[in-house]
Amino acid sequence: MLRRALPRRPEARRLLVGTLLSAIGRGLTLPFLFIYLTDVRGLTDTRAGLAIGWYGAVTLVLSPLGGTLIDRFGARRVVLPCLLIEAVGTGSLALVDSSASAFAVMTVIAVGSSAIWSGQNTILASLTDDGERQRVFGLNFALLNLGIGIGGMTSGAIVDTDRPVTFLAVYLLDAVSYLMPALILLTLPGVGHRLGAGRVAGQPSPGGYLTVLRDRPFRRLVIFGLILTTCGYAQIEVGFAAYAVRVVEVSPRVVAWALAANTVTIVLAQLLVLRRIEGRSRTAALALVGTVFAAAWLVLGAGGLISTESAVLAALCVVACSAIFGFGETMLSPMMPALTNALATDELRGRYNAMSSMIFGISGVIGPVTAGPLLAAADGRVWVATVVGGCLVASLVALSLRRLLTPAQDGRVTAEPTSPEPTPATA
Known part of the structure; x- marks a missing residue:
């Protein structure tokens, strides 16, 4: 089953290794940024939330530029410098000692991360065909979470709010981890160059973001993603961690083990799920995701209700x-x-992927900024009700998307495997 999920091209396989290595560093720091800024560096909850939200705002502003640069000059020339900037930024978190420095460091990190996700997805898409692309993206995510889980378990055993030096160590290790995919990409000189035959580097690609925004199915997909990530992923670093520590009253180590459980679930289930969903409706699967996320938040809310009766x-x-x-x-x-x-064209693939990554930028602004006040209301129950309701609304939006797609776009018709066009050797 694993062999079938692996991409046929060796370049894509090596890039997946880079995903795993960088994710280990990400896992070292992912669960504890809010706790680090508040309990170790002394920022108020509001200022810490605003600093994390600022990261989302800067990423949001810069992501469209990243997509444009990817389409004009190739993902390689964008991703490599961004990985280096990200390494500098994450390492600098160890030096934060005030609100001003927190905002400055989060700005640097945002500059680096603004085009990494869209650039890497564009490269993977160029190295895979329609028949294997869904499986490869799923495997990429499984490796991402495997790395995050390994890092989370490691940091859970290391970090201690009474020993700030432990946080400094994990942020420096996180910085080093971002150099790994950069080194791998440097060993693949023919990968990540500009897509679209017959175009000269530096010239604008046909269309632009207005063309992308006129794509009605893609607009609906973006709306779904915004709602789901705001009530889902954007809550992990702030809402989930803060609710677990302050309302459920568990230790940071339990949070780390929770993320480990997340990883184990993904690693064990991803390949099986990929096999089950192949040839089935993508919109139906997305609707199911919203329902599953809502169930997860309900279980967390139940933990807050029984925390005084049974800590275990x-x-x-x-x-x-x-x-x-x-x-x-x-x-x-x-x-x-x-x-x-599936909706993108080669000429605008960078912009489509940038718009998709902007979903996380927008939710990264809304989620952290709103989580604090919502958590403070009614012992966090307002927060639980909001995120559960939002996930269910996202499910309804996903179901409404199906009628706008062709059977092939919706995944109900499996594309015949074709070899992706060779990547140009020069930009």
Whole structure:
């Protein structure tokens, strides 16, 4: 089953290794940024939330530029410098000592990450065909989460809010991890160059973001993604961690184990889920994701209600929430990028992927900024009700998308395997 999920081209396989290595560093820091800024560096909850939200705002502003640069000059020339900037930024988190420095460092990180996701997805799409693309994106996500889980388990055993030096160590290791995919990409000189035959580097590609926005099915997909990520992924670093530690009253170590459960679920279930969803409706799967995410938040809310009666059961609710969330991710991870690239053309593929990544930028602004006030209301119950309701609304939007797609775009017709066109050797 694993062999079938692997991409045929060796270049794509090596890029997947880079995903795993960089994800380990990401996992070292992912669950603890909000706790680090507040409990270690002394920022208020509001300022820490605003700093994290600022990262989302800067990413959002710069993502369209990243997509344009990818289409004009190739993903390689954009991703490599962004990985280096990201390494500098994440390492600099160890030096944060005030609100001003937190905002400055988050700005640097945002500059680096603004085009990494869209650039890497564009490269993977160029190295795979329609028949294998959904499987490869799913495998890429499984490796991403495997790395995050390994990093999370490691940091859970290391970090201690009473020992700031432990946080400094994990942020420096995270910085080093971003150099790994950059080194791998440097060993693949023929990968990541400009797509679209017969065009000269530096000239604008046909159309632009207005062309992308006129794509009605893609607009509906973006709306779905905005709602789901705002009430899902954007809550992991702030809402989930803060609710678990402050309302359910578990230790940061339990949060780390919860993320490990998320990883185990994804790693064990991803290949099986990929096999089950192949040839089935992508919009139906996306609707199911919203329902699964809602169920995960309900379980976490139950943990807050029983925390005073049974600390063990409350901790199990935190872990179960993360595991259920992970199951939903195994369906979302292959579907979103595969559907995005099914709608995209080569000339505008960078912009389509940039718009898709902007979903996380927008939700990254809304989620952290709103999580604090929502968590403060009624012992976090308002927050739980909001994220559960939002996930269910996203499911309805996904179902409405189906009638706008062809059977092939919706994944109900499996594309015949074809070899992707060779990547140009020069930009």
